[in-house]
Every structure is written in structure tokens, then in C-alpha cells.
Amino acid sequence: MAADPETDAPPEQPRGLSRRALLGGFAGALGVGAVGFAGGRLTADTSVAAASATSDAYAFTGVHQAGIVTPAQDRLHFATFDVTTDSREDLVTLLREWTHAAARMTQGLDAGELGATSGPYDAPPDDTGEAIGLPASGLTITFGFGPSLFHDADGVDRFGLGDHRPTLLEELPHFPADMLEDARCGGDIAIQACANDPQVAVHAIRNLSRIAFGTASVRWSQLGYGRTSTTSTSQATPRNLFGFKDGTANVKAEETDAVDEFIWVDDDGSTPAWLAGGSYMIARRIRMTIETWDRAPLREQEAIVGRTKAEGAPLSGGDEFTEPDFTATGRDDVPLIDPSSHVALAHPDANDGARMLRRGYNYTDGSDGLGRLDAGLFFLAYVKDPSTQYVPMQNRLSRNDTMMEYLRHTGSGLWAVPPGVPDGSATGGTEGAFIGQGLFEA
Amino acid sequence: MTSRPRLAALPAVAALTLGVAACTPNEPADGSTDAQSITVSSTAETCDVSAAEAPSGHLVFNVTNDGDEVTEFYLLAEDGLRIISEVENVGPGITRDLVLTAAPGEYITACKPGMVGEGIRAGFTVTDSGADVAPTGELADQVDAATVNYVAYVKDQTEQLLTGTEEFVDAVSTGDDEAARELYAPVRVHWERIEPVAESFGDLDPRMDLREADLEEGQEWTGWHLLEKDLWAPDAGDNGGVEYEPLTDAERTAYADQLLADTQDLYDRTHDAAFAEQIDAAAIGNGAKSLLDEVATGKITGEEEIWSHTDLWDFQANVDGAQVAYDGLRDVVVGKDPDLAEDLDTRFDTLQDLLDAQREGDGFVLYTDLTEDEVRELAAAVDALGEPLSHLTASVVL
Numbered sequence: 108m109a110a111d112p113e114t115d116a117p118p119e120q121p122r123g124l125s126r127r128a129l130l131g132g133f134a135g136a137l138g139v140g141a142v143g144f145a146g147g148r149l150t151a152d153t154s155v156a157a158a159s160a161t162s163d164a165y166a167f168t169g170v171h172q173a174g175i176v177t178p179a180q181d182r183l184h185f186a187t188f189d190v191t192t193d194s195r196e197d198l199v200t201l202l203r204e205w206t207h208a209a210a211r212m213t214q215g216l217d218a219g220e221l222g223a224t225s226g227p228y229d230a231p232p233d234d235t236g237e238a239i240g241l242p243a244s245g246l247t248i249t250f251g252f253g254p255s256l257f258h259d260a261d262g263v264d265r266f267g268l269g270d271h272r273p274t275l276l277e278e279l280p281h282f283p284a285d286m287l288e289d290a291r292c293g294g295d296i297a298i299q300a301c302a303n304d305p306q307v308a309v310h311a312i313r314n315l316s317r318i319a320f321g322t323a324s325v326r327w328s329q330l331g332y333g334r335t336s337t338t339s340t341s342q343a344t345p346r347n348l349f350g351f352k353d354g355t356a357n358v359k360a361e362e363t364d365a366v367d368e369f370i371w372v373d374d375d376g377s378t379p380a381w382l383a384g385g386s387y388m389i390a391r392r393i394r395m396t397i398e399t400w401d402r403a404p405l406r407e408q409e410a411i412v413g414r415t416k417a418e419g420a421p422l423s424g425g426d427e428f429t430e431p432d433f434t435a436t437g438r439d440d441v442p443l444i445d446p447s448s449h450v451a452l453a454h455p456d457a458n459d460g461a462r463m464l465r466r467g468y469n470y471t472d473g474s475d476g477l478g479r480l481d482a483g484l485f486f487l488a489y490v491k492d493p494s495t496q497y498v499p500m501q502n503r504l505s506r507n508d509t510m511m512e513y514l515r516h517t518g519s520g521l522w523a524v525p526p527g528v529p530d531g532s533a534t535g536g537t538e539g540a541f542i543g544q545g546l547f548e549a
Numbered sequence: 550m551t552s553r554p555r556l557a558a559l560p561a562v563a564a565l566t567l568g569v570a571a572c573t574p575n576e577p578a579d580g581s582t583d584a585q586s587i588t589v590s591s592t593a594e595t596c597d598v599s600a601a602e603a604p605s606g607h608l609v610f611n612v613t614n615d616g617d618e619v620t621e622f623y624l625l626a627e628d629g630l631r632i633i634s635e636v637e638n639v640g641p642g643i644t645r646d647l648v649l650t651a652a653p654g655e656y657i658t659a660c661k662p663g664m665v666g667e668g669i670r671a672g673f674t675v676t677d678s679g680a681d682v683a684p685t686g687e688l689a690d691q692v693d694a695a696t697v698n699y700v701a702y703v704k705d706q707t708e709q710l711l712t713g714t715e716e717f718v719d720a721v722s723t724g725d726d727e728a729a730r731e732l733y734a735p736v737r738v739h740w741e742r743i744e745p746v747a748e749s750f751g752d753l754d755p756r757m758d759l760r761e762a763d764l765e766e767g768q769e770w771t772g773w774h775l776l777e778k779d780l781w782a783p784d785a786g787d788n789g790g791v792e793y794e795p796l797t798d799a800e801r802t803a804y805a806d807q808l809l810a811d812t813q814d815l816y817d818r819t820h821d822a823a824f825a826e827q828i829d830a831a832a833i834g835n836g837a838k839s840l841l842d843e844v845a846t847g848k849i850t851g852e853e854e855i856w857s858h859t860d861l862w863d864f865q866a867n868v869d870g871a872q873v874a875y876d877g878l879r880d881v882v883v884g885k886d887p888d889l890a891e892d893l894d895t896r897f898d899t900l901q902d903l904l905d906a907q908r909e910g911d912g913f914v915l916y917t918d919l920t921e922d923e924v925r926e927l928a929a930a931v932d933a934l935g936e937p938l939s940h941l942t943a944s945v946v947l
Contacts, residue, residue: 415643
């Protein structure tokens, strides 16, 4: 049976303070200090950001942005934006406003300080209101900057940032069998909102989009559910829509050495200093041809994945967490794990030891016009160096993976994820700290 | 059409053992009785079968490898020689089911840790439960006939493909575009009918049938679809905004010659004795399913022939190939699962009727001439056939 994510989710009981409670009773006491509400709980290192027993809110501030090593929540709303202005000043203003609203919403507060049900009676409220009464729900909001923010499609450096573009931040190459749709690719800025309640995640993107009108507009967005990866050893491995456990060999937050080695950009002069403590985010919308997969014999399904469907054990034997033995052979010396299976090609052994932190979600966008599910995996991954940790592996998978018969990549993007807003920073106003500040002050 | 190797050569469902006892598909026909589930624990020294007796009908042996070596589990006939059914390549710690329908009689169970020797054997009795277990004496002969016929079909198609490709290549090389365009779809039909076979040769398929989108950066594009694009040269708007640059005469000749050489290679390989040995009932059944998958993912969406729009020729050819594969096995299916056979007969007919409605001259209308409703109707018919067709293999090998 599929693992029950609930049992392994971060503690959420008792539920955190609801927006209504905050507004009614504690808003005054907390005031603008909302950002500090949970700030003290988290130290500025790579330790796991676990929701405390009294709140299901994760701190927004820290050395790194939340939403990366944070234990993967169950729901996703991901959106990318095109900046529609050429004004650097307007862009900075937007990032300030976004940072402030994001900091508030992750703590279970309304996007704006007046709230969803207050303010001038003749004005629209500064929060859209659908999250009233809902707790923070583990919401994290993570921002990334795409290559087009530095040079647009015509090579124009709209915001004077071109000199600070990290050399690794470039459009991903065309991979074999890519079937990318322009309307699901790229974007100057990407925002990943994850929460344990879909309405809270959607509320976040909706309010951030609203704040952006006139400065940036949504290019594309994607809803996801049923996290397909674990980012913490406290979580059970979930299943993807092929019905298999996914991401068993993922980098976990508790592997602090691995996180430092594979995820966070170093401050060693190899990349611009503004990105130190940040990461690179890769998104791929991978549609699964569900109907034909479901007609594949169990023998073929397991051979393609290289693991058993029941336990997720490698076909070379053992249990889920046993290392696959790619040299083990069966009858006629045929390898027990097919060399073209997904596990054989995606395993660090086949990729010069490269690992990544995957944070993907299942998605189902209804059906296509032919009555087939438009469903699959919204792959999200964080790496220190996409040119060594992702591109070679994806080329290998796209070329050789027997699973590709049942996959088509329809969306794609790469973004540089700046470090977090330091603990204790004030946000909001014209002087507040903001995401990406280091880039704009570089 | 894809560059990925298929699992066509899945570890064979070893010696196809359609004996007196093993038959019928995966699920109990009436659904009223639960399958008799028997656990088996295989270790280096023991083969612990939870029961030595079971009533006839649907049986499941739940085989767990509790040892340190790869193991196998067999149900053998009373003579200890003939294999009724087996599971192989069970890694340490892994559990796999052996599902079969057993007739009353005496059998022998055997675990084979390390996959060597006689195995650890014990007697096993199937008592008469009164369940209907069809007699299947002629099945082995029927399967033999099916494989012989299917191999002959593949050879015949590669012969026609080779002849047709010679003509096509000649037209392309001499610059007779009109003739080449006329020949393109009808010749490719012979390729599409045996596509899973061609794909099982992992190196030939990408050279011959790769679409432009399947390429890796820096990879050279060759084969049918390269010439297709040159024959139906796209506007800049359909070419990623870039003006299409036609092949030079020398390039055309070179690519055409390579296509012909690769076709000759395919011909040679399918006419080699080793090829016939790979074809068994499972390969034929899985091939039929794969052909319908090709239709469902490539042809029904118009992705296969994006320049010529002759997808319906390929569509028909894939269905032809699946029909031939099924027809060869049909007697077996009728004997073991008449409902499945009836279902498949009906679904093939329905789909063929829909395709026939799109015939025009010797061929078909272009994909781009189909209405959305027509595409949807075809897609539904493909799914309706694909679902029962996915049970074909299990029905003939169990």
C-alpha cells in the first residue's frame, strides 16, 4: 500500500494559530513582528526546519530560503512570472512587496496588513480572503530568478543585471524527445508555494500575482499534489502516478554533508557572491501516458523502473533502502536490474556520483481532448550545479531510459534561487529586506 | 518512432509450457471464489510451501526469497520434467507471485536457490474442486503454428519494405519529388506493421525512424522523417521561425543510401535464424500491445508524420500488425478465454470500420483533414481495443 504521508508529516497538532485568531486576538501584540513570530525557532544553519509542536508555520527568514530542505509538504502551486516593466526600481519594489507578503502569509497572516475583511469599505481588501480560518499549513514560498531576468530573448539587459548572471544560469538544452510547450517554459521569476492545504498554496500565489499586476504577470503555473519525494528521513517514500515509490535515493535534509555538497551554492568565488547559500531550481512538467502504462504487464513495469512495485526494493534484492546491485545477474547471466531501467540510469553510480534534492509533485490537469488523463510528474529539483548534476543525467535518461516510452516532457525551466532573507530582518516599506537583495546591491 | 530501446526482449516467459494443466488468464472467470493462496519461502536449504494440497482452479503461489541468492520456483508435472509454470530471477528479500489455473492431479514444487541443480522438491496435490478447467491439449501446437506464421509475416514485410524502399530511394536520389511523396506512406506501411520488431534492434530504429524532436543536441538526424521533412518542406512558421534549408543533392543521396543500407540490414537480421528463436507467444502478444500503444501515443495525435500528415497510413499499418499478431494466437485465446477473443474480435472490427470511413483512393485522408470529433472517436476505439489487447499475453502464456 501507498505510504500514508500523514503519519510522517511534520507535527501539525495542535493546529497553529488561525488567521482569524491572529486578527482578533493577537494581531496587535505580534504586529509587524509577524516575521519574527517563528524566527527565533530556527537557527541559521542547514538544520531541518521542522514545524514546532505549537505551530505549523515555518520561518520565512534564514540563511537559505525555506521550501527546499523543508520536509516536503503535500501540495504545490508553482508559478512563473514575466517582468513587464523595464524599470529596475519597480522590480525592486515588487520584490520588497512580495517578500513582505510572503513572510506574512507563511506565518498564517493575511497578505496585507489590513487583512481580508478590514480596511476602507470602498476599497477591495488587501487579502483575497479564501484562507481565513486556515492555519499556516506549513506554507513555504521560494523565489528563483531565470536567465531571462538577466538578458531577455533579444539579449537585452533590461535591469542592469547582466554582469551578475551566474554562468551556470542558462536555458536548459534540448533533450531527446522533448515536447516542450512554449506556454509552459521559462519565466523571469519562479515562485514555488508549498503547503499542506491546497487552498493555502493557491492563496499565496493568487495574492502574489495580484501584488505583481503592472510589474510582472504570470507566464504559467502548475498545481501539484501528493508530493512524490521525501526531503527528510522522517517521511515515508510516496508514490508517483505510475504507482511506484519515487525518489528513494533523494538527498535528505538530515544528510547535512550531502546537502552542503550537492545543494547549496558555495561562497568560494566560483559563482557570484549574491548566490552563495542559494541553489538552482529545475522544473520539468513530465506528462505520463497513463493509459498505456496501465496496460503494461507488471513484469514490464518493474523491469522499466528496476524496483518492485510493492516495496520499492531494487530487483537485485533486499528492501527499499538496500543499495541496488547492478552487477547481480539471474538466469543466463542477464542483469537482474536492466541497464536501461530508470534506477540504473538515474542512480548516482551512473552519474559520477551526482545527486540532487527532488521536490516533485504529481499533477492531474483534467483530461486532454481525447479523454486521456493529462497527468504526470511535476519534477522539481534543487542542485548546486545543473551542468553536472542534472543535464548529463537527463540526457542519459531521455536517450536510454525505457521509461521514456511512457513520458513526455512538456514544460521546463531553470532558475537561480537566491539565499534567504537573514533572520531578524525587517520587511516591508521602502527600506525592508527583500529576496535577491544581494543581486541588486552587487 | 522512438529512440529508446524497448523491452521487447523481456526475459522470456521461459519455455512456453502450455501443458495439460496450465491455462486461462489471470482472474478467476466467475469471481466468486478467491484464488487459493499458498506461500512459499525459499532459502539456501529449504523450500517451505505452506500447503501440500489445493483444490483445482485458480492458484497463487506467493514466493518469497528468504535466502541470500537469486532463486526460482517451479511447479512441475508429476514426471518432474515438464514445467507447468515458474517464476525466475527472484532477488533476495523479494516476493513474487506465480499465478496459474491448475487441473486436478499430482505435481512437484521446486525452489532452485542459486538457479542451479535439481532444486529442493516436494510433492503437491491438486484435488478436484469441480471448477471448470478447460482441456488444452492442442495448445502447444497452436502456439508453435502462431510463432512460425508470425516469423514468416515479419520476413514478408521486410521484403516488401526493402523493395519499396529501393523505389523510394531511387525517386529521392533522382530528384523526382512527386514520385517520392507518392511512395512515402505506402512504403512505410511495411515498417509500421512490424514496428516493435524493428525497435527491438536498438541501433536500427533511431537511425531509421527518429523524429526531429527525438534528437539529442549535436546528434545527427537520419532516416525516414528527415527525408519526409525535405519532401514536404515546411514554412518558416512551422520550422521554429527559421527558414527551412533544403538538403543538397549530395546530402539527399547520402541519406537515401543510408536508409536503404539500414533497411537491408533489417532484412538480413530478420532473416537470420537467431531472429526466429526470439519469437514466442509472449513476444507476439506484447508486440500487438505495443503496436496499439504506438497508435495511442503517436498516430492519434498526428505527431508521427508532422510534415506529410500521412498518420492514418501508419495507424492502419499498426492495427494491421496487431491484428496479424492476434489472429495467429486467436485459436489459443478462443480455447482459453473465449470472452476475451470475442471482445477482441468486436473491437478490431469497430476500429477498422472507423478507419475505413477515412479511406480515400488507395490510401487515407490526411490527419489534418480529420475533425476533432473524428479524432476523438478513433482515440476511443483505440483505447477500447488496447485494454483487452493488454490481456492477450497473459491469456496465452499462463
